[in-house]
Amino acid sequence: MKTVAVMGASGTLGTSIVRMLLDRGVHVRALVRATTHRAKLEALGVTDFVVADLMDPISLQGALTQGPRIDAVISSAAGFTSHSRRTKDNDIRADIEGYRHWVDAAKIAQVPRFIFISILECDKAPNVPHFHKKRLTEQYLVEKQQPYLSLRAAAFLDRPRDVVAEKVKSGVFPDIAPGVAMDMIYSPDLARYAVEAALDLPDSAFNQCIDICCDIPATGPMLAAAFTRVLGRPIVAKPVFSSLLTPLMPLIAKIVPSLRDGVAVLFWIRKGGYVTHDRQTQEKWFGKLPTIEDSVTRYCQERKF
Numbered sequence: 001m002k003t004v005a006v007m008g009a010s011g012t013l014g015t016s017i018v019r020m021l022l023d024r025g026v027h028v029r030a031l032v033r034a035t036t037h038r039a040k041l042e043a044l045g046v047t048d049f050v051v052a053d054l055m056d057p058i059s060l061q062g063a064l065t066q067g068p069r070i071d072a073v074i075s076s077a078a079g080f081t082s083h084s085r086r087t088k089d090n091d092i093r094a095d096i097e098g099y100r101h102w103v104d105a106a107k108i109a110q111v112p113r114f115i116f117i118s119i120l121e122c123d124k125a126p127n128v129p130h131f132h133k134k135r136l137t138e139q140y141l142v143e144k145q146q147p148y149l150s151l152r153a154a155a156f157l158d159r160p161r162d163v164v165a166e167k168v169k170s171g172v173f174p175d176i177a178p179g180v181a182m183d184m185i186y187s188p189d190l191a192r193y194a195v196e197a198a199l200d201l202p203d204s205a206f207n208q209c210i211d212i213c214c215d216i217p218a219t220g221p222m223l224a225a226a227f228t229r230v231l232g233r234p235i236v237a238k239p240v241f242s243s244l245l246t247p248l249m250p251l252i253a254k255i256v257p258s259l260r261d262g263v264a265v266l267f268w269i270r271k272g273g274y275v276t277h278d279r280q281t282q283e284k285w286f287g288k289l290p291t292i293e294d295s296v297t298r299y300c301q302e303r304k305f
């Protein structure tokens with residue numbers, strides 16, 4: 001039986017990854033913080049919990065050296081996300097310093113596969129802080145010669161707080177970048193790719209970054225049209241931010257530092273930056289890319305719309 005350690009197991013994506021690993025008969029080691037809510041993971045059947053924090057190198061080394069040999073780690077944790085802010089702190093240091101500790105621990109434990117959940121085009125966005133941090137971790141993996149696969153994901157169709165679901169129920173698709181296409185992925189597809197990377201892909205697939213997205217980039221109206229077809233009732237794309245507010249955002253971000261990252265992402269998307277230049281590599285290793293329509297269909301079915 002293979003053992004896979006999941007860092008960020010309690011998160012939106014992490015929980016899907018854990019569920020799929022268990023479905024494949026894998027022994028899952030869930031790495032959690034002392035304060036992490038474990039109930040969802042326990043309900044899935046996880047029994048092997050190890051307390052490990054990205055900011056505590058000793059805990060990370062212990063998590064990978066005790067018990068059964070670890071065949072792969074899947075790293076979905078992120079310090080900047082709204083989940084992490086809600087659960088306790090927003091320790092953005094975790095995304096640089098913490099990930100360095102984590103790569104060091106994997107290297108010391110000679111983990112054969114380090115699957116890293118990264119972000120699409122992160123190497124081209126030095127001014128978007130949390131994108132750039134992903135790039136720094138990818139570079140650290142190369143520098144340390146830790147065997148890795150970086151899955152650079154597009155925007156999740158199911159965002160962590162599921163704002164899309166709430167809006168769609170009231171007939172609206174929230175459009176954050178009117179007139180601009182961006183790449184999307186339904187996060188269970190990303191979870192499946194991470195699991196396949198841990199268990200099925202040959203070693204020759206490793207030591208590279210793979211963009212992960214649907215078959216085409218989509219605008220708000222394209223997504224609204226897909227929801228309309230799937231649900232059989234009209235869903236209309238509406239801008240999330242008014243055209244008057246948008247130009248003021250950089251100024252507001254200067255005054256409110258906690259908004260800087262979000263505003264930088266928004267402007268990056270509006271510049272058309274959140275679109276892949278390579279769909280072939282994903283297709284080569286994971287098969288045909290999901291379509292927008294199919295992703296929206298599963299999204300609606302799984303939420304029983």
Ligand SMILES: NC(=O)c1ccc[n+]([C@@H]2O[C@H](COP(=O)([O-])OP(=O)(O)OC[C@H]3O[C@@H](n4cnc5c(N)ncnc54)[C@H](OP(=O)(O)O)[C@@H]3O)[C@@H](O)[C@H]2O)c1
Pocket residue numbers: 007008009010011012013014032033035036037052053054055075076077078079081082083084087088091094098117118119120152153154155156159160
């Ligand atoms: N949302 C998107 O559109 C998008 C797009 C591309 C890539 N991604 C990437 O996808 C990944 C998963 O996103 P998500 O939305 O599923 O994440 P999430 O729900 O916000 O979960 C974050 C996870 O990180 C853990 N964590 C935070 N700080 C930690 C620390 N210091 N030590 C150990 N664990 C820590 C949290 O644990 P606690 O439960 O203890 O807080 C939680 O399990 C992230 O890496 C994100 O960057 C997201």
